[in-house]
Amino acid sequence: MQLKPYARTLAVALSLAFVAGCSSSGGTQDGSMDSSRTGNGVAGSGVSGSQVGGTGFGSGTAGQEADGRIPQQRTIYFEFDSDRIRSEFEPVLAAHARYLRENGNSRVVLQGHTDERGTREYNMALGERRARSVERFLSVQGVSPSQMEVVSYGEERPAARGQNEEAHAQNRRVVFAY
Template identity: 50%
Template structure:
């Protein structure tokens, strides 16, 4: 590709403009060891998390080791609780194989059931509308049983779990589209 004199001149002007824009102004900034002017932020290091209610917060620079460990434990418990809030697990077409993205969530449920032996769960298997009624009932049952086996292997007791299949009888979404079918191929965990 051949550049004309005009294109070369334009490239030279852009380059000079870029260099001029990147050059320093000669002003010096107060350096606090972090490479920034901390007086502009009003902080001397660390970070502060505000809860938005009264303007107070928790500064990470002021926490002791035990407080940091407690905060990490609370964060870990909150993460496990967030996983346990998920109680519906979806399946691909015509399969009872548990998806990889569901495994961590199911493992969190299994740990909870192991730690709480008095808790009972009903696993309801569902399918989309394609296929015969008998086939879909059997598929819903295979899906519920797959979730049950996963929970048992990961610490839940068989006595805590009950499985039932509704096949295509209780769709989550009405319709005959791939989107509707994908939402109907599921197992729901019902804590009792």
């Protein structure tokens, strides 16, 4: 079919436009997290290398596996009350997109999570918005919609217990469940 090369070119062009449109000018909205990296996590966030299936954020490969395995980093984090993908996690998402494109039979469940602040209904919706934003990013990268499923757990499955910013930062996430 002649459409395939054109669709691939269109997907790459849309990906570049999306990334350019979402680029950050630096800083954060709430000032509690910065985008500098440390050996095991994101500085100031309390996010450690204990992500689901991951070995930490600062591994230098951004979760990419050269031998076709599922990327190691399977969790990305969000700012308070936001579903915007942070620029430091775009390489992680690109690695997952590459894996899914190269492994057409693979499926992933994008699990959206929130911290405990807000009503249960609001948090379920926010968790879904976060997972949908990851789904859109992967779709623009050429991942088939049939390979992705979105689930929101809201505040129901916290990664960290506690009512401080460190715990909240670890709970505002999307997890890739293969």
